[in-house]
Amino acid sequence: MEQLETAQQTKLSPFRQSRGWQQFRRNRLATLGLVIVLILWGATLLAEYVATHDPYEMDLANPFLPIGSQGHLLGTDNFGRDVFSRIIWGGRASLTVGIVVVGISASIGLILGVISGYYGGWIDLVIMRITDLFFAFPFFILAIGVIAALGPGLQNVMLVLGLVTWPEYARMVRAKTLALREEPFVESARAAGAKDLRIMFYHILPNCLGPVIVMATLGMANAILAAAGLSFLGMGVQPPEPEWGSMLNEARIYMRTAPHLIIIPGMIIMLAVLGLNFLGDGLRDALDPKMPTARQ
Amino acid sequence: MGRYIVRRLLAMIPLLLGISFIVFALLNILPGDPVSIMLSSNPHITPDANTIAQLQAQYGLDKPLFAQYLIFLGNLFKGDMGTSMYTQQPVLTAIWERMPATAELAIAALIISVVIAIPVGVISAVRQYSWIDHLCLIGTLIGVSMPSFWLGLLLMLGFSLKLRWLPLSGMGYFSNGVGDVLRHLIMPAFTLGFGMAALLARLTRSSMLEVLGQDFVRTARAKGLSERAVIYRHALRNGLIPIFTVLGVQFGYLLGGSVIVETIFSWPGIGRLAVNSIMNRDLPMVQGTVLVFTLLFILVNLGVDILYAAIDPRIQYD
Numbered sequence: 129m130e131q132l133e134t135a136q137q138t139k140l141s142p143f144r145q146s147r148g149w150q151q152f153r154r155n156r157l158a159t160l161g162l163v164i165v166l167i168l169w170g171a172t173l174l175a176e177y178v179a180t181h182d183p184y185e186m187d188l189a190n191p192f193l194p195i196g197s198q199g200h201l202l203g204t205d206n207f208g209r210d211v212f213s214r215i216i217w218g219g220r221a222s223l224t225v226g227i228v229v230v231g232i233s234a235s236i237g238l239i240l241g242v243i244s245g246y247y248g249g250w251i252d253l254v255i256m257r258i259t260d261l262f263f264a265f266p267f268f269i270l271a272i273g274v275i276a277a278l279g280p281g282l283q284n285v286m287l288v289l290g291l292v293t294w295p296e297y298a299r300m301v302r303a304k305t306l307a308l309r310e311e312p313f314v315e316s317a318r319a320a321g322a323k324d325l326r327i328m329f330y331h332i333l334p335n336c337l338g339p340v341i342v343m344a345t346l347g348m349a350n351a352i353l354a355a356a357g358l359s360f361l362g363m364g365v366q367p368p369e370p371e372w373g374s375m376l377n378e379a380r381i382y383m384r385t386a387p388h389l390i391i392i393p394g395m396i397i398m399l400a401v402l403g404l405n406f407l408g409d410g411l412r413d414a415l416d417p418k419m420p421t422a423r424q
Numbered sequence: 425m426g427r428y429i430v431r432r433l434l435a436m437i438p439l440l441l442g443i444s445f446i447v448f449a450l451l452n453i454l455p456g457d458p459v460s461i462m463l464s465s466n467p468h469i470t471p472d473a474n475t476i477a478q479l480q481a482q483y484g485l486d487k488p489l490f491a492q493y494l495i496f497l498g499n500l501f502k503g504d505m506g507t508s509m510y511t512q513q514p515v516l517t518a519i520w521e522r523m524p525a526t527a528e529l530a531i532a533a534l535i536i537s538v539v540i541a542i543p544v545g546v547i548s549a550v551r552q553y554s555w556i557d558h559l560c561l562i563g564t565l566i567g568v569s570m571p572s573f574w575l576g577l578l579l580m581l582g583f584s585l586k587l588r589w590l591p592l593s594g595m596g597y598f599s600n601g602v603g604d605v606l607r608h609l610i611m612p613a614f615t616l617g618f619g620m621a622a623l624l625a626r627l628t629r630s631s632m633l634e635v636l637g638q639d640f641v642r643t644a645r646a647k648g649l650s651e652r653a654v655i656y657r658h659a660l661r662n663g664l665i666p667i668f669t670v671l672g673v674q675f676g677y678l679l680g681g682s683v684i685v686e687t688i689f690s691w692p693g694i695g696r697l698a699v700n701s702i703m704n705r706d707l708p709m710v711q712g713t714v715l716v717f718t719l720l721f722i723l724v725n726l727g728v729d730i731l732y733a734a735i736d737p738r739i740q741y742d
Contacts, residue, residue: 157562157565257442261442261443264442264718264721265443265446265676265718266675266677266721267680268679268681268683269676269679269683269713269714269721270714270718272683273710273711274450276450276451276705276707357571357684360573361683361684363702373571390577393574394571394578397571397574398566398571401568401569402565402566405565405569406565
């Protein structure tokens with residue numbers, strides 16, 4: 129039996145044989161996280177086909193319908209708009225926030241981190257003092273401060289969260305670079321005449337990918353949570369545009385009459401964040417060899 | 425030790441300068457003239473060039489930017505953070521009035537989170553990979569993922585609207601008895617502390633696992649100590665040191681969370697003041713609240729670092 133299994137495994141692609149993939153598959157929570165993420169984001173990407181109603185269409189004759197009534201899967205809100213369709217369309221804002229914020233912060237962090245670690249000296253000193261400065265602020269407070277200056281809106285929220293969260297990546301990549309700089313393969317690349325830029329981007333950064341992927345997954349979860357919080361405070365997506373955090377904010381005054389308007393968007397935010405956190409946790413077990421693995 | 429403290433205090437000077445510059449830059453370099461923004465938010469005033477110029481002079485906005493920063497910095501040293509554009513109250517007075525409310529909430533949340541997190545983390549480390557460990561892992565991931573504003577609203581829904589056990593919002597006062605204070609405090613403090621409890625529990629677990637694998641724990645077991653004594657007297661004491669150091673960083677999450685929690689529960693603290701002043705476009709007040717929150721964060725971290733150096737003899741002071 130064992131022989132049969134190994135025989136089957138040898139037929140698998142190198143990727144599926146790899147230690148990381150095996151580790152990851154064994155972690156049931158991570159798989160669950162991946163499934164949650166795929167379902168939620170799949171539904172959001174296919175919102176045109178999944179949503180049953182126009183998310184903006186009001187039906188003032190039928191407000192506050194309960195869950196599962198008259199073809200409204202999750203009921204209707206104070207304007208008689210279909211909650212299910214608003215949730216599905218609202219996912220687009222969260223999805224965009226997650227991707228754009230991580231894109232901004234990871235790019236800045238990776239570039240500054242590798243430069244800082246590779247060149248060292250005064251460049252390193254200046255970059256690290258800047259990251260210290262960013263770490264000195266409580267992150268959400270700095271974010272609302274910048275929003276106060278720039279004004280509310282989804283674009284500003286993404287920009288702010290991206291600009292506030294990059295130092296984490298910079299520190300990690302710098303530490304990795306410091307270690308990798310002395311590795312024989314980097315030495316040999318240098319001996320072969322590779323330019324600094326080539327060494328940094330072709331030899332060093334790809335070796336930081338594992339922890340960066342983990343950080344990006346967890347960072348996406350945090351970005352979605354923070355953006356929903358900002359929208360909840362009225363600083364993010366503005367009504368009537370559907371977004372989970374602002375749906376919760378709009379529903380606050382109707383808490384007594386229609387508690388489902390509070391329960392549903394919050395649960396969806398939690399699911400989206402939880403899925404990413406499960407996934408990130410599993411990826412860390414799979415990709416970071418230093419962490420204790422085998423959580424079966 | 426004394427030299428270490430002095431060095432840490434000196435290192436704060438450039439940090440504070442940097443922070444004050446960022447906070448100043450935030451609201452002065454960015455596009456948009458604060459005076460016209462303020463005037464446009466008040467429908468009772470029709471702005472003419474004269475009033476604008478007068479107000480600009482009043483707030484020093486007609487001077488060059490760097491001069492403005494120096495004035496801002498000089499005023500900060502004198503404890504003057506300007507006056508609110510909305511209520512005309514001095515910014516520092518307004519913040520000072522709300523400090524006790526925020527402190528009460530933050531301390532209560534900190535206590536709640538430590539009381540939940542340490543036992544949970546210790547149990548899951550001691551019984552690693554058991555069903556209880558798995559349950560705690562899932563629980564902590566849910567705790568980290570749960571939006572605090574949602575948790576707060578759910579608690580209000582359950583305990584205030586349905587069960588009618590607790591007041592919906594606001595703060596209690598000692599003049600009405602300790603019960604009044606606690607009944608108002610419990611929901612917001614739990615909302616704020618819950619997410620932090622989840623983070624702390626995970627840290628406690630990994631820190632305890634590390635300590636439990638060390639030689640001195642094996643020695644303690646080998647000399648025949650009971651498992652309770654090994655865990656609580658030997659392991660936990662050492663396992664708590666790294667947790668203590670992250671408490672300072674976690675305090676930042678607490679301050680950020682207080683903005684949301686104070687808004688939901690109408691808690692009269694600095695967080696709610698910050699949100700209200702953003703809504704009113706009251707820039708000096710926004711500046712003041714961001715600055716005070718950041719100062720609190722830095723001071724707490726400094727305090728934690730110094731205490732840490734005092735607790736752990738392995739730390740070198742340089």
